[in-house]
Amino acid sequence: MSTDKRAGRKLIRGQRSTTVQERRSYGLDDAFQLFYNVKKAEGMRERTLADYKAHWRYFREWIDENYPNAELGDITPSIAREYYIYMANGRTKYEGVEGREIVGQALSPTTVAIRLRTLRTMFNFWARERMVDINPVANLKPPKEDEDEIQAFTDDQLRLLLAAPDTGTFAGFRDRTLYMLLADTGLRIQEALALTPEHLDVKSRCIHLPAAMNKNRKPRIVPVSAEVMRLLFELMTENRAFFPDAERIFITAYGEPLTGDTVRKRLTRYGEQAGIADQVRVSPHTFRHYFCKTYLLNGGDLFTLQRIVGHADISTTRKYIQMDDENVRAQHAQFSPIMRLRAGKRR
Template identity: 40%
Template sequence: MARKFITERRPTASRGVQRSLEDRRTPIDVKYSLEEALEIFVQAKEAEGLRPRTIKDYRQHISYLREFLSEECPEVIEDINALTAQIIRAYINYLRKDRRPYEGAEHRKVVEREGLSVNTINMRLRTLKTMCRFWYAEGITGKNAMESVKPVRDDQQKEVRGLTDEEIGKIFNALDDRQFAEWRDKVLMYLMLDTGLRPEEAVSVHISQFDFRSMSVLVPSQIAKNRKEREIPISREVGRMVRELYEEVRQYFGEPDQVFMNAYGDPFTADAFRKRLNRMKVRLKLDELHPHMFRHTFARNYLLNGGDIFTLQKILDHADIKTTRKYVQMSNADVKAQHNKYSPIRKFLRR
């Protein structure tokens, strides 16, 4: 069926300093700016083989800290050794009470409420903790400013929720298969709901990763978050949709390896998918809709349908099963349905 197309700057010299542990307890003679200290850290992590996206996150998190320091403690920007636990705690309070979600973020609507979520704050603190430990170990600072700073506590951490059956139906009913972009989005959603792939893994999948005989998709170690290759079964119906989409991609754009392309023949990206879902959220008047929700929906429904958590851990590529447990958020309706189905009292009531 034919479908319609709607159309840094690095320091001039790296000045790493090697000192003994005893020397590092004394004041530092050489001053490092925040930017210089960041670049030394980044160079070390690149040498360790960290992924570009992780490096990008490090830079982004420090940009938030730099923004705070420029107003409150500009001396730290010029001398990283001036960073103290007291300054970091002031930064935490700023994030908790004053910073508004998505403020300054391009193409994102600023949320009216003040203060970031506990999860977001702790994510930024983990980055800073890693950096402060590195700077101290390398002799860039005379102290580890994060050593005594604790993560922010929360009474109940809100996990990313999955989509309800009603919401999924509403989303699919709103998609027009006659338009290439919406048909592509539909296939992508089906693939994520069927496999639990991460958004980045799903949008970048190549046709060579699919085995349409055994009905599986291979996630190579080069793109897997935990650097472990894994093979995930797919439903025959989803495999058929993937092949149908790829045949259309070939007709329009030649012989690309990637399955999911935009209307201009360029690789579709997770960020583009997020933006499209955000527009759909507004159009359908949904409270929340973003790519990761499809992965969470797969995880929750996998367990509700009788799957075991150890297999789910392998499919989702979680190094620690605690992550898998946190990943699955059951609604009260889910809990009630499972209780009605599995309560041991049932066998006694039948007597």
Template identity: 40%
Template sequence: MSTDRTIKKRRGKVDKRANPSLDIQPMAFEPAFNYFITAKIGEGIRKRTKEDYSNTWRYFTDWINEENYDAKYVHEITPEMVRTYIHYLTVEAPRYKGHKYINNDQGKGLSSATINMRIRSLKVSFNFWYKEGFLHKSPMDNVKCQKVDEDKIESFTDEQITALLGACDQRTYVGFRDYVFQFLLLDSAMRINEALSIKPDDIDMKTRTITLEARFNKNRRARLIPLSPETLKLLLELIDENNSHFPGSNKVFLSCYGEEVSDTQMNKRLKYYGDMTGVGKEIRSTAHTWRHTAARQYILNGGDPYTLMRLLGHSSIHMTRRYVQMTADDVRIKHDQFSPIKKFRTKLR
């Protein structure tokens, strides 16, 4: 005797849709960007980052208008427009357009580093608008940054270091200040804005360290910078000079009028010494070159890369590796010192 039985069927898969509705809120260029930058300021971005976002968006929208695209809302920007803009930046965009002191007759086509900075900035803004419901899809989704050859970042030779330090006239206040500044950069590998932010109270004489506040650091992390006894002595001597000439000053590095020194002013001073000594014809005489020089010298003197990473304030060893560019002579000398063959040469003979 047969009986009918109900057979339970397997349910078919249902596609999951995070947002089945395609409705969006149209936002014109200006209010969309104002909303974006207000949110980013609320997230605590730095002033420099805000300026980069603002400039990138202004350059892009100016180009949209110049090319007479029929687009007034952010959702009307297409991937084709973005790729055409990147092609324009690569091939046709005049260099230093709108610069106060440099004329536009500097050739066409921006550097890959500049273009990639704009691509990243546009990615951030369009992703924000997508998440806020102003777009169906970001036009930057499939846009990749340009491939960039990894440049060799040079550093000063021993002879160049001696020449640059010796060029400072220590009989004058400014000359002595510049000498101490370069000495500090070589000893600490600090960034220029970090070094210029130092206050006398940041220096601990007992532990021979400088405390860098998080707000002055690129990665927003406070860190301790160890100092050599020679550097500490020079810093204390400069502070005594400041107290003598400018009582009540709250920074270590001051102008000849007792005011704070900007990074632009100090880099001009470093360039001056590069021009005076002829070093500037061979390599850029900047605070950043001093930072790379300090990193290379640290490794050559036996320091390990992980301690150097902490000293430089990097979050990854990959970035630290870029700072330690060894010359062919460096490699040869270290090979002569540490080649494994030295261990077996006598035994084999």
């Protein structure tokens, strides 16, 4: 022990500091509001903030039912594990949504993993702020997920889909241009819909996406083919003729920004019209799958693709590239060692 000469009292080095519970007790909702406000101030995307709210609501409802009056410091690893088991095994899917409840069906492993990740992010924040001593979710491992094949359009399906819009109308020409852009660049639908003429670089034939428009908050450059760049300029010419004040490239027939929901509804209708709705999921993201898969099959490399589509982790890019049986057979026929040996003998 040592003595503080100024106060004349003894100091015990290494003595455990006051616990969180002794220091202050935090209500669950107050703790979440602090977390939410900080993330919002950091510029977190609205979609992510909405997910935080939803995932927290699910957790709070379970806590209220099983541990009423619990506060932040009361959440132990044991309680966190109970909630994990509840999500993975005991929860009724769509519980509380009238007409959609599926009794006895657990949440998918993907959903459980996402909600677990959200809770881990929250408790990590509270631990850094010294509002809790430990993260009760830290040692919970996400459930293993089956790696289902990611569907993409075939070339024939894409041709049929592109032929569906009536390009004699503004809406039809706009829709086809959007689909061409998505298939040519792999842009996410919200990235494409947020484009303005200032994002286009005609000389370099590319799109400059600022950090604020990207999911990973990093700027990126996306190359565009000459054909698609031409279509974009034709569309902008149409826009200026009727709506000179419109900022976005993709707008409605009334000059308002086109929304993702509108795009999805119209795509569904075109998919049925093209006769491919029962063959493949007709959605904006399927264009992204098509771009990634086709880019690699045509000889593009994985790392360049990662930069184009804006993935922070190369493993995410790999998941997009799942070849179907026909692609596998074609690649095997081209690169089979035995076929190369036979070809060498014939020479």
